[in-house]
Amino acid sequence: MSTGVITKRVYDFSEGGREMRDLLGGKGANVAEMTRLGLPVPKGFTITTETCIEYLRGEHTFPVGLTREVTAHLERLEQAAGKKLGDSENPLLVSVRSGAKFSMPGMMDTVLNLGLNDRSVEGLAARTSNPRFAYDSYRRFIQMFGDVVAEVSKEHFEKALSAMKARRRVEQDVDLSADDLRHLAEVFKDIYREHRGEAFPQDPREQLDAAIRAVFESWDNRRARDYRRLNRIDHDLGTAVNVQQMVFGNTGSNSGTGVAFTRNNVTGEKAEPFGDFLINAQGEDVVAGIRTPRPLAELKDEIPEAYEQLIRTMDQLEHTYRNMQDVEFTIEDGALFMLQTRNGKRSAQAMVRIAVDLVDEGVLSEQEALVSLVEPDQVRQLLLPQLDLEKAPEPLGKGVNASPGAAVGAVCFAADEAERLGKAGEHVILVRDETTPDDFHGMIEAQGILTARGGKTSHAAIVAVGMGKPAVCGVTAIRFHEDGTITIGDATFREGDRMTIDGTTGTVFAGDAPLVPPDPDNPYLAQLLEWADRARTLAVRANADTPEDAARAREFGAQGIGLCRTEHMFQGEDRLPIVQQMIMAEDAADRVGHLTTLRGFQEEDFTGIFRAMAGLPVTIRLLDPPLHEFLPDLIELSERVAVARATGRPDPEADAQLAVVRQLHEVNPMLGTRGCRLGIEWPDVYRMQVAAIMTAACRVKKETGAAPIVEIMIPLVGFEEELRIMRAEVIEVAEIVQIEQRTEVEYAVGTMIELPRAALMAADIARHADFFSFGTNDLTQTTLGFSRDDAENKFLTHYLQNNVITFNPFETIDVEGVGRLVSMAVSEARADKPGIKMGVCGEHGGDPASVMFFHHAGLDYVSCSPFRVQTARIAAARAALGA
């Protein structure tokens, strides 16, 4: 590591700025930036993120030279403050906070009041003439240090505090006297010694080094690793450590502390800035909710000068950061101190509005707004009902916001019952202690999931996110009772009682809470999409199988259909019996009869879709699933036949069906007789479909003058010869239909690239293809050897929960494996056939991270479900803008 150059590991706040986020972490860089802007920031210094990694990847000891550098900075801080750490006369107190490049709730957060010990607490008491304040600060410090640095659970301390209050017969902490608090500090030290096996450290430098070490270690704790996994943050970034002089909001009525947003974080409105504050309190009191904070506007009356300065400061910060800010401040004896500023978290509604408003206000350009203010995945929430936060009642309980959106329904405690009711059309909230793979069938049918245990990496959370279904997890207040009821706090629920859960905020309500329906015409979203369309180079299509979906997709801005699956059309109540007869037909003539009937249905289907997509490309995939999917289930039939035999009541219909189903049965249907394998063995089905497609296209052209651009897609090709054969069949039928219909329609023949071999042989296959559509769902299944049906409910969940893999490859494309095949196929096919059109259909087409990859891989379009089209449009723009 040593290169002769001395590594600088500690930066004074005056030495940094917001561009140094990598090295100083978000908190350190922002405090440095505020210092540079001349804002009132308590002084301090930052130990770099690189030092943390040096510490963790090495021997878990301070790198040589770090102690000396900390000493130098500490001395400078003492000099500037005119106080000394641990001094018995005029002690300096500091806070120690972690701060990574990206905000990470999983890490150690804060130790306040560091530097207090048995001697300096007396100095503080004398200097402030406020012994109560001094001993309160000391007992808080011992508790915080014990909890976050020394792993002595805070429950022990809280129990002692409660005992003290009980002895003194008081309700509130503030009613305890200075003597009480001094005594409490002694008790706390005893607790510390008892659980640690050593005395609470009196040497302030020892306190500081232990706190720094604890921050370093917290980077690698389980919660932090999980958080990084879920948020795809690199494990090698490290966290910085910020050491900052304490200021006190709890020195009296001219002091206070608070948090504030520069704009409304729910609606996005720029009215008065809003937030919460407490007079005579330390920051932790606001967060802990021990006292009820007051709305920020009231600060104007309490400490007007500090308020005005805060408003000006927030405005300056918003212009500097060119983003809505979330700030923390403390007022000590009337003087404002800024402790923290960061980009504020906001609802989806607020996100789109703030982005557009900031552009309108001239703060940044539309491109910058797309890159830095818009999270494309959140756009989808605008299409989900959300809890009406303004009118929402008091929540019964709070847990982890595991999967966004709100849901209302009857509570249900068992998966079987949830499945039964759900299938009967009822809206159900499945409530479980925690979910397991055994609950999967119930989760599918439920509107929302609520669990008593588990966080964002729990089975319930992972599955719910995958299904796009609201979920609240880890509501520890839920109790299950033997009489078949549950309680959440005081409220009791029987099966069937109504409940509302809000997965966006992680809250639970009794009865039907008011929901905000999605606003299809959100003007801010419309504006953002207009900007996105201007910026992006990737076209966005939708996957749609019905005229209704096609129309909706077009409303959402889809530029065509990238995948129209024809098998759903075979499943309709009016068609399935005919499909079954066709499959079970005894001779060719019989089969052709059924196919003719089906052709009529298919022509109708396609006519509706083509009308909705007139003038745009429509990619239709010929029949893909194995035929047995259209026949009764093998197990049910086997049972029926076995029972018929055992009971002596013959069932010849079941016998006949069973014979066919057995013959068509496959061990691994995913890798069996489907896609073009079906088309090659049973050409009549594909010929029928092509005839129906072309007839419908000709008809729509004659009716409306606006023909669709028909793209006929052959699924599951792995060999050049398969596509050569199928292409010849398609063209033959298409030409006949056009002659019959006396009109011509633009059409193309292409293929899915959804098998590793197809990707490897793309250059050869391209010879017979006008277009490629990467079927990344199946390509993921085969490349990874993951059967989606099996994996998502079994080993994949286990893998995600245990960090064996760090992303769900069915949500976000596996760039290294599957993505490599896609990139190879694109470049090799284009080398021989530069003009070939290439896109992706499958759910990755609506996932922002995957869209980013597809943009860079050089695809022409992505196609996704209609509800994700807007997300994809914005993601594509961000990719083009280099986000």
Next chain:
Amino acid sequence: MSTGVITKRVYDFSEGGREMRDLLGGKGANVAEMTRLGLPVPKGFTITTETCIEYLRGEHTFPVGLTREVTAHLERLEQAAGKKLGDSENPLLVSVRSGAKFSMPGMMDTVLNLGLNDRSVEGLAARTSNPRFAYDSYRRFIQMFGDVVAEVSKEHFEKALSAMKARRRVEQDVDLSADDLRHLAEVFKDIYREHRGEAFPQDPREQLDAAIRAVFESWDNRRARDYRRLNRIDHDLGTAVNVQQMVFGNTGSNSGTGVAFTRNNVTGEKAEPFGDFLINAQGEDVVAGIRTPRPLAELKDEIPEAYEQLIRTMDQLEHTYRNMQDVEFTIEDGALFMLQTRNGKRSAQAMVRIAVDLVDEGVLSEQEALVSLVEPDQVRQLLLPQLDLEKAPEPLGKGVNASPGAAVGAVCFAADEAERLGKAGEHVILVRDETTPDDFHGMIEAQGILTARGGKTSHAAIVAVGMGKPAVCGVTAIRFHEDGTITIGDATFREGDRMTIDGTTGTVFAGDAPLVPPDPDNPYLAQLLEWADRARTLAVRANADTPEDAARAREFGAQGIGLCRTEHMFQGEDRLPIVQQMIMAEDAADRVGHLTTLRGFQEEDFTGIFRAMAGLPVTIRLLDPPLHEFLPDLIELSERVAVARATGRPDPEADAQLAVVRQLHEVNPMLGTRGCRLGIEWPDVYRMQVAAIMTAACRVKKETGAAPIVEIMIPLVGFEEELRIMRAEVIEVAEIVQIEQRTEVEYAVGTMIELPRAALMAADIARHADFFSFGTNDLTQTTLGFSRDDAENKFLTHYLQNNVITFNPFETIDVEGVGRLVSMAVSEARADKPGIKMGVCGEHGGDPASVMFFHHAGLDYVSCSPFRVQTARIAAARAALGA
């Protein structure tokens, strides 16, 4: 195409030689070679293979200039012969034969006597003073030309010939008079006109051009394409056309014709040359079997000078070609003419003996023998019982030799019955009109397959070859009768009657024909293997799961075990109940108890295998299949439970099992919870296996002093993290066992590369692997998206029968797709970790074409079933020698 250089499309026999096989085809090159050697060859010329491709890939018209070139060569031929084609005085007659680079029975073969017409036949009659000969030649020519050039079925001609013989009341063709034959020629011309709609062409040049065109066209006929597919011959090679002056073996008793081998083609012995001949006959008579040919030795007495010259010529040819030759000759009025020489087809026994003898005789080197005289796949036949050709009775019937080896058993006409008897341990020959996928289960249990219809591309043939099971197809003499019997000629068979089939020769026998058991100590094979081992760089291991297999593999020369599957050990009668209890265990303690019992069994298994392989590497794959494979079948259990409920007889055991089986059930088990996914979720099973392996290895080392080199292999890895976790587990357990056992054993930890993602990420995965074993079976399944269980019995058979794909990717590796992944993985893993050992396990390891690929891909070893180890050793040598 035109480059200014004039392409030479026609070569006189005197212009070529055997090195020009690509351009002149095998027949043309060999005739030219014999001409060059000064042997008596009728004069002629060859039109090149390239001309054929030019013709077929163009407009199906003669390329410009070809007609002129043919004319020039024809004129030279007429000049040399002193005769003119079609001349009414002294006509030249020619034969026209196809001849590709590789012998291809699927193509048009021969037209003899071309040049005859109504005028020249008179000239021939006058010139030879033999009108009977002239008219016989004419009517033969019309029939052959009609049949092979003009597609007028020869049945029509044969019917007319039979009618003529009936009218004349004679039995033999030779009993017809000159007048009869003259009349027959007229009748044949009428037949020709009737079926062609035009007169039989009288212009000899028109005849010649039509014959040349027919040869060209025959290259692309269905049979020829099928043959090339099966034999992996490039479709772009084309066939040459040989035009050669006719000589006549049917001009009298000093004339004759025959075929001969330079050595015995069954035993390989070099005694007297042997073959067949007929006096006063044309070549086609020998082949057609109308007259019974006489053994070659008798020719010595008939025409001694020609005989002596033939023997000398054959010796010369064998030395020139350095290979056993198969020649065709004609004697015209005492003068010997050589018509053809080629490398002779031979039995596996003959193959190894001839190769060794020719090296011993100093004709070629051991390396040359391996490269040019040994077909590695045939070596496997030496391990199969073969029909004893010397003692074999007269065959009842003959068909296509669809899959080699001989089988004896009771005939069986239905797949269900074959399955039932086969499972009961009886030897069964399944006899069907033709097989379909519905017969698959019966084919698995049968010793051999016999069909009345179909050839080498039939379902029966493809499936039998895949199973390595004898099959005779297309025995058209088989008749199925309503009384449930079959007849073959005069013989009648009821179900259960004994029968013998010989798939090597395609013959069928009543009863138990004598078989030659395989000779394990064939000295010629031993010699070849010694030479092969000297030449090869690829090591050869075996796949073996039992001590018996391991010992056998070692006998066959395996240099270790490349794949020891542990799941078969779980299936034993004594273990399966414990495995089931382990899976159904209700708690960890219960499970550990069962695992301890299993560990005892596993230690025994491994101890036996390690003893057999002492000193050699043994790669053991930890448990791979999904757990539900060890439990009762879901359908059977579902039926049992349904029946129990319907009949009101509760079956709690079945209920309990069904619950577990349902929970473990997977839609696509191939892509489900198996391999390391199991190991990661259920680490105890893998830990037990590793403990058993290491304990056994330590024990064998302590007992014998010769420890095996243990290689522990983790299956189904796709992500680096999977192997990192598993490797750590394995090493932890292995170290503990060695400490407990107080001894150390060399061991390594590696992984299968059997998923496309594993191949794509090989460089990363290699970090945690001491070795890679390419599991090309599963890699083929996932890369191609072919479930082997489903494909081989369903669409893959259809694909192979219809030339959609030209090889079975489970037999021979798909070099372009799967092979590309293997090559990428090898080079990328080696780039970072040059020393990593890499091999292949799976059935491709014993397939010569695949072994060739693995050699060039740079693997260290192949591993295959014990019975293919010898084949692999020779294939590896040939690869190293550049075959």
